[in-house]
Amino acid sequence: MKVTRLPVDPGPAAWSEILNPVPVRAPLAEDCTADWIIIGAGFAGLSAAQRLSELCPNANIVVLEASRVAYGPAGRNSGFMIDLPHDLSSKNYSGDTDKDRLEIRLNRAGIAYAKSLCARFGASDEAFTLSGKINGAITSRGVHHNDAYARCLDALHEPYERLGAGRMRELTGTESYIDGLFTPGTAMIQPAAYLRSLADGIESNAVRLYELSPVVELNRVGSSWQARTSKGTVTAAKVILCVNGHLQSFGFQQRKLMHVFTYASMTRRMNAQEIMTLAGKRNWGITPADPLGTTVRRISGDGGDRIIIRNRATFDSSMVVDDTRLKAVAKQHAKSFKNRFPMLPKLDMEYCWGGRLCLSRNNVPVFGEIDNGVYSACCQNGLGTVKGTIAGKLAAELACGVPSELLDHMNSVAETKALPPEPLATLGATAMLRWGEFKAGQEL
Ligand SMILES: Cc1cc2nc3c(=O)[nH]c(=O)nc-3n(C[C@H](O)[C@H](O)[C@H](O)COP(=O)(O)OP(=O)(O)OC[C@H]3O[C@@H](n4cnc5c(N)ncnc54)[C@H](O)[C@@H]3O)c2cc1C
Numbered sequence: 001m002k003v004t005r006l007p008v009d010p011g012p013a014a015w016s017e018i019l020n021p022v023p024v025r026a027p028l029a030e031d032c033t034a035d036w037i038i039i040g041a042g043f044a045g046l047s048a049a050q051r052l053s054e055l056c057p058n059a060n061i062v063v064l065e066a067s068r069v070a071y072g073p074a075g076r077n078s079g080f081m082i083d084l085p086h087d088l089s090s091k092n093y094s095g096d097t098d099k100d101r102l103e104i105r106l107n108r109a110g111i112a113y114a115k116s117l118c119a120r121f122g123a124s125d126e127a128f129t130l131s132g133k134i135n136g137a138i139t140s141r142g143v144h145h146n147d148a149y150a151r152c153l154d155a156l157h158e159p160y161e162r163l164g165a166g167r168m169r170e171l172t173g174t175e176s177y178i179d180g181l182f183t184p185g186t187a188m189i190q191p192a193a194y195l196r197s198l199a200d201g202i203e204s205n206a207v208r209l210y211e212l213s214p215v216v217e218l219n220r221v222g223s224s225w226q227a228r229t230s231k232g233t234v235t236a237a238k239v240i241l242c243v244n245g246h247l248q249s250f251g252f253q254q255r256k257l258m259h260v261f262t263y264a265s266m267t268r269r270m271n272a273q274e275i276m277t278l279a280g281k282r283n284w285g286i287t288p289a290d291p292l293g294t295t296v297r298r299i300s301g302d303g304g305d306r307i308i309i310r311n312r313a314t315f316d317s318s319m320v321v322d323d324t325r326l327k328a329v330a331k332q333h334a335k336s337f338k339n340r341f342p343m344l345p346k347l348d349m350e351y352c353w354g355g356r357l358c359l360s361r362n363n364v365p366v367f368g369e370i371d372n373g374v375y376s377a378c379c380q381n382g383l384g385t386v387k388g389t390i391a392g393k394l395a396a397e398l399a400c401g402v403p404s405e406l407l408d409h410m411n412s413v414a415e416t417k418a419l420p421p422e423p424l425a426t427l428g429a430t431a432m433l434r435w436g437e438f439k440a441g442q443e444l
Contacts (some may be wrong), residue, residue: 043394
């Protein structure tokens with residue numbers, strides 16, 4: 001089957017740009033065989049490759065990545081590995097208590113696996129730190145969202161702490177936040193540093209990882225599968241697809257996946273004077289109390305002291321967005337930044353970028369054996385840092401026949417629901433997003 005669309009990533013991959021450059025891994029340029037082919041080297045692909053090499057130490061594993069490690073969506077996010085329910089299409093991130101409990105178990109297993117890999121591969125604290133995170137509110141509407149989320153956490157018996165305006169100012173240096181809800185289980189990552197550690201780690205296990213190697217065809221050849229790139233082929237008995245929304249480009253889940261872009265901007269390095277003016281702590285992360293508000297991160301590390309703003313979401317079934325969109329979003333980011341940090345009028349954004357998310361209408365992943373010998377660890381519903389990690393790990397376990405309770409849970413999730421026909425799907429989703437962002441008001 002021909003792959004109908006290849007990934008296009010809008011704007012720079014800032015988390016990689018602010019680190020020391022690393023050489024490109026050579027693209028696939030031969031016809032070869034392997035035991036396993038993994039397509040996609042994001043959270044799901046790298047975790048699947050690592051887990052396979054743990055379970056089958058002598059197996060011949062090939063990973064094919066269209067772009068470079070940490071240049072696709074995995075290297076374009078805000079770096080929150082969240083343990084709690086984070087349903088972006090809900091009012092308060094959570095919903096049904098039983099489903100939420102299951103989600104928490106899976107998310108925590110993802111974070112625990114990521115943590116163990118970071119320890120094993122010697123990743124820095126900047127790459128991965130279990131620090132918790134705060135849902136921040138700027139308006140009384142945001143405070144209501146935090147109140148509602150607190151009630152959900154009470155029902156789940158999950159710990160949290162409410163922070164008043166004073167503590168929010170001490171933490172962030174800005175007076176903008178009037179309320180915060182701290183939960184302790186989130187890990188913060190520098191996505192590029194984290195993914196680089198994982199990629200180097202799996203290569204030390206003798207996994208072959210090819211960058212700039214988009215798979216353009218995936219065909220059955222006898223009892224095996226052959227992945228074709230522009231310069232070579234790999235033939236193997238089993239394939240794990242870790243391409244998130246591009247699963248559709250491989251012919252699966254037609255009219256069942258929602259392709260949403262979200263966007264972020266990162267400031268230039270702050271100078272010493274700006275760091276003093278801002279005050280507050282040097283590393284923190286705030287997700288918005290209103291799911292359609294603004295995520296903000298303050299980082300201090302190898303790439304300097306910077307602030308990252310993330311907001312806006314657009315439904316793009318074409319899986320492509322243009323520069324005009326990025327320019328419009330950059331304006332919103334500058335506004336959201338100035339509203340929060342009026343004390344830093346000269347601190348401009350250095351980077352603005354977008355990245356794809358893949359959601360299903362009923363918030364379920366596409367997981368399991370989707371064709372004979374082809375496994376999917378796709379459709380992460382927005383929280384791919386953790387969901388991709390655990391889905392990749394469990395897909396490897398499923399393919400190797402290693403049973404577990406978590407695998408039973410993953411296998412028990414419902415099928416993805418079909419989307420309405422076009423143009424209804426695009427019109428409906430776009431109207432919902434715009435209305436939600438309008439209602440978010442100053443939280444944006
Ligand atoms: C601005 C922004 C902020 C975000 N913030 C967060 C956050 O704080 N926390 C969180 O959990 N999530 C966040 N996300 C979402 C998160 O980045 C994704 O959910 C996650 O990257 C999905 O991981 P994945 O490994 O499943 O897929 P991806 O990261 O999309 O990886 C799939 C890989 O497959 C490759 N690929 C696709 N087609 C082919 C092909 N034909 N051949 C070879 N390779 C192919 C792609 O190049 C890509 O590298 C954010 C996203 C964005 C854009």
